[in-house]
Amino acid sequence: MRRRCWFTLFCLWCCTIALCAPGCEKPVAATIDADEALMEKITRVTTSSPRGEIDLPSIAGSEWDQLFVIAPFTPPQDIHQILGFAWPGTAKTKVQHSDTVTLLVFVKDQQVTRWLEYPRIKADFSTVASRSGYKPEQAHFTVRRDDVWPTVELTPATVRSAKTE
Numbered sequence: 001m002r003r004r005c006w007f008t009l010f011c012l013w014c015c016t017i018a019l020c021a022p023g024c025e026k027p028v029a030a031t032i033d034a035d036e037a038l039m040e041k042i043t044r045v046t047t048s049s050p051r052g053e054i055d056l057p058s059i060a061g062s063e064w065d066q067l068f069v070i071a072p073f074t075p076p077q078d079i080h081q082i083l084g085f086a087w088p089g090t091a092k093t094k095v096q097h098s099d100t101v102t103l104l105v106f107v108k109d110q111q112v113t114r115w116l117e118y119p120r121i122k123a124d125f126s127t128v129a130s131r132s133g134y135k136p137e138q139a140h141f142t143v144r145r146d147d148v149w150p151t152v153e154l155t156p157a158t159v160r161s162a163k164t165e
Helices: 002-024 036-048 056-060 076-083 088-092 157-164
Strands: 053-055 066-070 101-108 111-119 140-145 152-156
Touching: 036 053, 036 056, 036 111, 053 056, 056 140, 066 076, 076 088, 076 101
Parallel strands: none
Antiparallel strands: 053 140, 066 101, 101 111, 140 152
């Protein structure tokens, strides 16, 4: 009788471990590193002409449904609030301590699919930082270079077309 009780407890313990183990895995977003290849693609576009178009859906692919542009000095708790979920990857960024980068976070189904810290000296994405983010159809930007200031400003194409009308 005692053996049967221990055997039953052991089987229950194994079943509990088997059912709970998948939920204990590290979230995929925590293991994603900064996307250097995407940074290179954006840099090519921003430096190719004095007034270029950055079409992020064509550059970044289709594995996202929301782009969040996070301004410099944004603390991790604010990043989580902007994204709408806790993202462990904030520990890998320096955006909360630096004014030299803007954080671009691509999200799909409440998961970070890719991210990068873009140097503001190459293109100042902080000018389009938005707490509500951008859907792919909104993520079209215009590069504007100023001869006096060596950085690049970005303006959403939708805002630009509204200003010209």
